[in-house]
Amino acid sequence: NRQYYLAARPKAFPTPEEVPFRDVVVAEPGPEEVVIRNLYISLDPAIRGWMSDTPNYIEPIAINDPVRSSVIGRVVKSASDSFAEGDIVMTVGGWERYTTAPAAALNKIADMPGIALTNYLSVLGPTGLTAYFGILKVGLPKPGDTVLVSAAAGAVGSVVGQIAKMQGCRVVGMAGSEEKCRWLTEDLGFDEAINYKTCGDYQQAIQQACPEGVDIYFDNVGGEILDAALLCLNKFARVAVCGWISSYNDSDAPGPKNLWQLVAESVTIQGFVVLDYLDSFEEAIGQLAEWVMTDKIKFKEDIVDGLDNVLPAFMKLFNGTNDGKLVVRLEP
């Protein structure tokens, strides 16, 4: 069983020395455990956070443990009556060929026409659900609100913007290339897109794209973009803090400077993790699936082949070369 494991906690971008691979014997399933042959590994920015030992919403990955990821795989051995060989399941696994997991931690995946397995890692999975709960429950959109989304062409951001449009909002996205910006406005219906790599002064660019100010800032990046967005907020605006990807590889990154705007404009800022809404997942997946099938939500997946490409693929999230939800496909 080839697996990529955490040999040392990365100080910046994870290196092959910090995340090397090894070949180990596949653990036999104990009582109520199953062995899965992984088909897809989800690559998410959050994994970088779990590689560090700063306090987080789940335990850090222990040194010497496989790097943790959501995976979809086929059951190849089962010591549980609930799962049979051949079942397709999703669980928390690792950057590895085979995962041995407790049956209680598996979700069987239903075969739905028109829905690819990878969709359960993207628009119908953690990133789609993050967008859904983040914008609807934290952002609290009202018709006519102006919504600003960062990392807007990514897996979470692109769905956030489309849901906000359906709520009658004016939606402005920030993304790192002309191509991504075009996708937002021409294909997804965003009202405007800002290429933050070429726009110059962020505050000016946001003010220009949001002449009536920002009512909801959906923050995927933190850093200087958050600081600029804080200066563009309307009275009683909401900031939904979803992630701060700009600082994940830089533990010395400064925090936001313009938090006084929370007082000046009576702003609500709220962080959240998708797991806060576990009890409503089923309902949300049903709604997202309906939107996907009726073409109200479009999405992209960036599928990289081969377990041995997992670490360079992971880097795409931090240099912006991923084009949609990033997934590694293992040979079947």
Ligand code: NDP
């Ligand atoms: P994406 O598909 O959005 O990929 C990451 C994107 O972030 C890159 O493509 C890049 O796009 C952008 N990016 C990378 N570095 C920077 C930077 N320094 N400044 C600005 N933009 C940058 O990933 P996800 O949709 O999976 O995740 C988006 C955010 O949501 C992350 O912060 C993640 O941690 C968070 N998240 C939070 C969850 C929660 O429960 N709270 C759950 C899932 C995700 P570009 O080309 O535009 O620069």
